[in-house]
Amino acid sequence: MAGSSSLSDEGAALSSHFKCDVFLSFRGHTRREFTDALYHALVNKRIETFRDRENLRTGEELEGALVEAIERSRMSIVILCDEYPTSKWCLDELVKIMECSHNGTKRPVLPVYYYVEESDVQPWGVIIDNIVEEVSRRLPSIPLYIDRPLGLDSQLEEAKSLLEVDSHAACFMLGIHGDGELRKFVLELYNEIRGHFKAGSFLSNVSEKTKRGGLEGLQKTLLSEMGEEVKTEIGSISRGSSEIRQRLGQKRVLLVLDDVDSIQPLESLAGAGDWFGPGSRIITTRRNDGVLDKHALKKGVEIKKFCFDEGEFEGMQSDDKQKRYVV
Numbered sequence: 401m402a403g404s405s406s407l408s409d410e411g412a413a414l415s416s417h418f419k420c421d422v423f424l425s426f427r428g429h430t431r432r433e434f435t436d437a438l439y440h441a442l443v444n445k446r447i448e449t450f451r452d453r454e455n456l457r458t459g460e461e462l463e464g465a466l467v468e469a470i471e472r473s474r475m476s477i478v479i480l481c482d483e484y485p486t487s488k489w490c491l492d493e494l495v496k497i498m499e500c501s502h503n504g505t506k507r508p509v510l511p512v513y514y515y516v517e518e519s520d521v522q523p524w525g526v527i528i529d530n531i532v533e534e535v536s537r538r539l540p541s542i543p544l545y546i547d548r549p550l551g552l553d554s555q556l557e558e559a560k561s562l563l564e565v566d567s568h569a570a571c572f573m574l575g576i577h578g579d580g581e582l583r584k585f586v587l588e589l590y591n592e593i594r595g596h597f598k599a600g601s602f603l604s605n606v607s608e609k610t611k612r613g614g615l616e617g618l619q620k621t622l623l624s625e626m627g628e629e630v631k632t633e634i635g636s637i638s639r640g641s642s643e644i645r646q647r648l649g650q651k652r653v654l655l656v657l658d659d660v661d662s663i664q665p666l667e668s669l670a671g672a673g674d675w676f677g678p679g680s681r682i683i684t685t686r687r688n689d690g691v692l693d694k695h696a697l698k699k700g701v702e703i704k705k706f707c708f709d710e711g712e713f714e715g716m717q718s719d720d721k722q723k724r725y726v727v
Contacts, residue, residue: 420448423473425493427484430514441528470496475508475539508538543591559589562704565596568679573701575684575692578708585708586685590656600654601625607661615668616640626653637668645675652679660684666695673701
């Protein structure tokens with residue numbers, strides 16, 4: 401990343417940075433039928449989509465509203481037809497798209513190949529529905545809002561190293577305990593690593609909601625945020641636990657349970673390692689350090705721990721930092 405901006409600063413600013421969900425790049429002659437139908441299907445799904453117009457193409461260089469739209473889109477769709485390479489504008493758009501996406505590693509780029517015999521393909525409506533579904537699946541999640549990030553990059557890196565976010569080994573828990581801006585720190589951590597997982601959920605104030613009898617609601621929120629549709633009320637905590645295990649048992653997910661002070665929400669929301677797919681990570685936050693030990697003993701869940709203290713970390717040597725973590 402250029403300059404001194406931290407990943408946490410970038411994550412906090414992304415919500416305001418992005419102007420639309422999808423930038424649609426296409427050659428003019430596809431507009432009348434296929435691109436038009438795709439554009440309206442995306443919009444009908446409330447996917448904010450930008451498509452250029454001829455009056456935006458002024459001069460010889462790609463500039464102005466087109467450049468801004470590419471830079472501020474969460475992903476791009478490139479409709480590649482036989483005439484696409486003959487257009488300087490299309491090629492310039494494609495170069496800019498790939499630059500902004502870091503060759504597809506930072507923001508998704510979905511190519512759609514448009515030049516086949518009509519008899520060889522499914523009806524257009526089916527194709528467009530499939531594309532819209534794929535776009536919905538691949539759109540990056542919107543970072544959670546953070547007012548004035550802490551900027552404690554060294555602690556974030558330490559926590560990330562414990563989480564092993566690129567590993568697809570068995571699911572485990574990371575318990576983060578401490579004082580001060582603990583929730584804000586975990587929000588920053590969540591935003592930084594969310595893109596490594598297929599789905600994610602950040603459940604805040606778990607203890608308070610549990611005491612108010614809100615565990616079923618938390619279970620439903622968890623499933624919904626993980627992309628699992630819940631049309632009816634769950635009915636009971638036991639059924640909710642079964643739903644979580646059944647629906648997410650093969651899914652690589654990131655789950656944050658914020659402010660956990662008893663074992664009940666752990667058992668109901670993240671009962672065991674096989675509730676989630678390989679490579680999943682569960683993060684819990686709390687002010688004391690005893691709850692996870694009981695859960696690990698009872699359920700056999702692998703536990704790692706991280707102690708957060710925003711006031712003491714600056715200036716510590718690496719050997720001292722290691723003393724703060726219990727793995």
